[in-house]
Amino acid sequence: MSDDVLSIIPTDPQWQPGRAAAERTAALAADLAPGLSDGVKVEIDVAWYDTLTPVDCGDNLERIGCPHCGASIDTEWYADLLESHCEDGFATLVVEVPCCGTDTSLDALDYDWPCGFARFEIAIWNPERGWFAAEDLVTFGDTLGHSVKQIRAHI
């Protein structure tokens, strides 16, 4: 049994919306992911996190690139990092990458497929649709009050 999760998160990992904006945005997500025609609605979770929380793409992660030296970073390194912070989240995203030793932000690494970090997330479980179009993301951003990005996980 596996799940696909399409998540919307603010592009700024620290940013959090108010409740009203979050509810409007979740309603928009429900409109844009109405589920299958048999009337079964998809499940949408809205979450605020106390700390910076990884929103990763699960099995969809194929490669992590270093933005400084261009090397591929071992995905096991990232998996271990997430594992070690799975209970308390991240106080900071500052990290020294293993390839070239540069201090950078975990959010700045070149994830393929995309991954992110957030203190707010709208997660659409088994969305029965593909990626949101660029104009959908603009509408999400306008509704939420901050620009957003999407993460698609297979878990």
Ligand SMILES: [Zn+2]
């Ligand atoms: Zn590097």
